Amino acid sequence: MEKLLEFNNISKAYPGVQALDDVGFSVKGGRVAALMGENGAGKSTLLKILSGDIRPDAGGISIDGKAQSFESPHRSLQASISVIYQERQLVNDMSVMENIFFEDLPVSGPGFVNRSELRRGTQEILDVFGLPIKPADIVGRLSVAHQQMVEIMKAYRRDSDIIAFDEPTAPLTDKEIDILFRLIAKLKERGKIILYVSHRMAEVFRISDEIIVLKDGRLVNSFETARTDEAELVRAMIGRDIGDTYANLNRSDNIGDVLLSVKDLVAKGVHGVSFELRRGEVLGFAGLIGAGRTETMRAIFGADPIISGEITLEGKKVRFRSPKDAIANGVALCPEDRKEQGLVLGRSIRDNISMPVLSKVKKGPFLDVRAEESLAGEAVRTYKIKTPSSEKQAGELSGGNQQKIILGRWTSGKMDTKVLILDEPTKGIDVGTKAEVYQMVCDFAGLGIGVIFISSELTEVINVSDNIIVMRDGRITGRVARREATEERVLALAMSDYQESMERMV
Amino acid sequence: MKKAVAVILTLLMVFSLFACTQTTENTPSGSPSQSPTPTPTPSASQPAQSPAGGGEDAETPPSADTVTDVSALENTIGFFSSGVEPASRDTYEIVWAYMRPMALFQNITTALKELEPQLNFTTTEYCANSDIDAMIQTIEIYSDQGVDGFMIVVDPTASARIKEVLDGTGIPYVAMLNSVRDETGSEIVPCVGIEGEIAGAETIQWLYDNYKTYWGDIDESEIGLLDFNFSPNVDFDDRHNGSKARFLELLPGNESKVFSADGVSGALDEQTGYDLASAILAANPDVKYWFVAGCIELYSQGAARAVETLNMDDRVLITAVGSDVLPAEWDGGYDGSWVSCLALSNYQYTIPGICALVAQMDGKATPETLWQSRRAPGDQVTFYNVSYGLLTRDNYKEFFEQVLVDSGLA
């Protein structure tokens, strides 16, 4: 009998935000349903309800017609549901096999772990995935991509009828993405129900059977993948035509002289990078995960140690010992991981915005709180951050708003930024806010600031930057001006032997 | 549900806190808890001779009006010479303050509670948990409360400051256990205690006088000394030095066989005694015979356990200052190498102390006039050396009965 998963009019509210408002849809066995929508549209809340991590205010989930209620995540596991979150749920000090079998370690006799069975079961799964990992390896010592695969193997081992993926491909290299898609295809044949949350249009079109679009916690529509296209989806998601998102970006185009030049920079993960950034230029950095772009920028910014190489800013040779030096010289970095490296969740928006310019908001020996408030108010207004006041804790805001706080921090009135480095500024942000971010990037350039724009989404990098540098494995593989840049050309530079899988992807 | 449990828990704790604060038998809010029983008329009964040790012969019975030397009749509770009838005056409130919870102090508290009816006073107990700063503040608190007298263990490390504070309150006080001396070494506060050096020396002296009964006629040059110490406390340090000095006086040639073990690295308990003794005894097998001197009983008990594990019972003799642990061991049938200890009975401390304090509170005696007959040359006031006894397995029961009889309580 075919499996049926039904979400019946689920609602969930957080203080000040209606995360889910009467959402109802169903997914039959053997089909992949993609979940798309702006961040804050309620996708991750839906998954948390499915996994039993949180309970809905109204409505519920039923499987094969039977209503389910999950007091704890354990109940959802027993109902044969497993969810793979963005943040990995692994224990780094333990072995791969123990992480995969986790709560169901095979037991023999009075509770003793049957290690031979454990090793055999793990090797079986490793063979299915075809990964060069040994069962006894310690997870902490694996590459980021392999760690994500361990997470996915954990769900596969549970052999749950319903499997949900939340942005699984972000840390994966293309070899792993290919393995993942082959696995999902196999799961479909075995009649499993797959929920797939992603912002990558290409992936969604390639793997899903239907696409469910959420907006502001409400179900907009659900489309059959075969009978829809990218533009229609985006319109559903943001109700605005994406076509001209990049077209009506008013750019300054008065690119001045060389602001920052880097000569054969060597650092951890960076093998001899050289480039120049001009005043008022938006310099895009394209490449796949692990190409070394973040490592390059962190080395320049002084966050990680430089092994060798020369950096000159406005003609002067500089070496930033620490982020403190970089900021003093007008270089700013928006980190890739908002929660871990960007925000102090426990402090107010005002505190987070004034962090790098504390010495400039002082009145005598003390901090001038009023000046801070005006700074924060200005940022809230310019970036349209949804918050009742600037005293609200940063932790209580949505992902999109949190990203805006960090942008506001580095471009506040008191920051005389010369070089602004944005590392995946639109990661995990809804399409609507992305458009605003692109306009902001151009505005910064218009002010004469040199902007470095790192992104893993090709269309974004190509259309926003004036010139694009492509990196792979810590080296620059090519420079392309926006006019001649096409996705195919940039891709060719960005990848090497994964030609075949990328073909299918585009 | 969790909230309800938390509320119940809060109420339970508030109630038990309230109960804690009511545990004082005699809340010092002035109401005497029980009317004082009339004391026997101060008949001039001749005090029984105090047992072995520094007893003085009694002098002529004093007349009521002259301020006479209280020391002459120090051991008898029935009679004290301040001439004021306890029942005729209102109840004195005294504070008995000491530094850390110890068995001896607790016994003194029980003795004080027993004497309250006779001398018409109430006792409030305070333990400073080895925090001298807290002790000083407590003295100020109680002087604000208007208590009548202090019976206090003055910590030797800050005796000058504590004396200064006590004098500042103008309230009569008596020191217990530790002497209070100025730079010249002259005693400046009337104190009931035992000289550290004497106590340490006497225990070794007894071992030296009696070792033959245990080991027979052995070559004296073979005897070594394991001498425990807890240097931060001046009193324990004096006992350590006293034992060492007397040992070298008796056996000058054995200088190389003297080992001192300072327990400063561990807690004041049996485990530290065991760790130190076992290591030193095992590390020096060449020393054939051992005297072990314990400035604190718990260290000697640790040594006793170490001797048992190393089965060296036949060549080690252990002694200690203090008689709270060993008698209990003997009651339990112990007959090991811990053969003797210096007995400090609580009554022998309490009675002279409280009598001196009451005399001062009655205004009939001043620190200088107390125990003049017992004053050591060069001391401004008297350090009242408590008479003690060296207990062994056979005489300890009889000794304790005798003390009760002497104090008129039996």
Added chain:
Amino acid sequence: MTKRINKFLRSKHFSLVVLLVMMIAFFWAFSKNHSYLGLNNIRNILNSTVIYTLLAVGGGLVIIAGEIDLSPGYVGTAAGAVMAALLNSTGLPWLVVVVMCLAIGVVFGLINAFLINELKLQSFIATLAIGSFIAGGFAYIVVDGKTLEIKNDAIALIGTGRIGGFVPYTIIISTAVIVIYGVILAKTKFGRCVYLCGGNREAARLTGISPRLMSYILFANSGMLGALAGLLYDARLKAGNLTGTNHYVFPAITAAVLGGLSLGGGNGDMLGCFLGLLIISGFNNGLVVLGVSPFWQNVASGLLLLLALTLDYLTKRGTKGGRAHGKAAGV
């Protein structure tokens, strides 16, 4: 203005003030002719907070920055012992000796910070080793186990002197310290950096604050205040004491946590700390004034701690205690 008032009503300080007032009322009612609130006794209470205040301020800053320091008590004893030794054996003026002793506190603090930042030791273990073993042992070695009399009049005046015969200098020093550090923490850039480092160390680093430098400064400061506490303790006793402030650290940390600092770091302030100190010292003082038997006093102070934690649980609607900070309800 009303915004500030109801912000205060909801805040942690309000529940502390309520607890304090209830306690004072209880002891006032039961103390002999209401002497608990007598002027003398209030001075006694403040007097007993002096040493705890210095350790709670030094240790509190370290806790807000996300670490913990168990060594200031032992460092204080070591500093006191050195002061006694120097005053007795050398002719140095007392001010020079005091500065040298504070420097010793700073050195111990820097060693702590070096172990934690460079050798990546856990702060509980590193400060336990530096404090109770090394600083404790150092104190004994310096004075060779003997307690030395302190006869210097200036030190004696600071320790025991009273302005206008009533207010002891030590209270003025400790109040000044907690007020100054309260202002620094709440109002200055340095204070804000302490909170930011405690909240998210990496985020602070990426915005130009150096958490490593902060850690060195805070541990050095905690060492210095620990040394100051030791000096005041010995000045009050006019003797170099060897057990001194060793066992003052745990009650000081307890008072700080009672006052709203969470061991996970990132929140709490000096006003809360001061209220926590007042509650604990006022409570102990009250027990002494009532003449509660000493052993029940220990039981009562343990119960007070548990009661305060339960009240904190009841007032904090549902959010868990220190361990789970950062579990923000992100959508």
Added chain:
Amino acid sequence: MKSAVRRIIGAKEFTLFLVMAAAVVVFTAINRNFLSLDNIRNIFNSAFVVGTFAVGMSCLLISGELDLSSANTGMMAGVLISLLMNAGVPWVAALIIVLFFGAVTGLINAFFVNVLGFTAFISTLGVSTVYGGLALVFTNAQNVPIGNPAFWSLGSINVFEVFPLPFFIMIILLTAYGIILFATRFGRRLYMVGGNPNSSRLAGINPKKITTILFVNNGVIASLVGSLLAARMHMGSPLALSGSDLDAITAAVLGGVCFTGGSGNMFGVFLGIMLLTSFQNGLVVVGVDSYYRVVAKGVLLVAALALDFYRERARQKQLLSS
């Protein structure tokens, strides 16, 4: 084979082994009797208290929790068992009652930490202070003598002529818990809860249930230590065991248990205990002055951890370059 050898040399425990071997060689060179049978048995006896506490404490540390009430729980157990036996209760029944008391203490701690969400550091400190006061109240600060030689023998008889019974019990506990931690599902879950509490919760493993069991387990072990110590001391003392739980934490961390949870094992803890105790004993045997012994303990801990840090960094560098 080569990788197996490299894995052993790389292990944290090997560092401890090096430090201990060096210490033993130095001490024996100075005083031959350090390695005598008598002194070895002394070390065993001294190791019993800190070691047995370290067993219960390590489990809690691995699961990311902490219990500062163990010392006073143990002391209270010693006092209670003495009072019970003086009231005529046979020692076996008294021991069971006292172990039950330890379990109840563990439950109280678990209730405060898991249900009411108190910080473990502070709430266990509160419980400890309450017990400190209650013990003094029950015993009026006197030692409670035990007159039962049969019970005394618990503390003093030797097993196989070499191992004193308390030490032998410690070895049994270390082995048993070593096996539990390494080979049973419950044991592995300890590391999961300590390493990543959130993911354990999401996978249906209830961290609270596990830590509750560990608090109860720690209470029972602490009571066992208190009772055996009372047997050896022939009395229950309200001042015993103060500060020994901090020593137990020191031994556990020395043995490689990570303070914030997730790593460490019982073999390492055993090495940590033996290193700490034999080092202290050795210093006394060679006659080091007592003040320097206190400092030496701190230097030992810091030196061992620093050595471990440099070896770890060397291994990382070596991994990176290969």
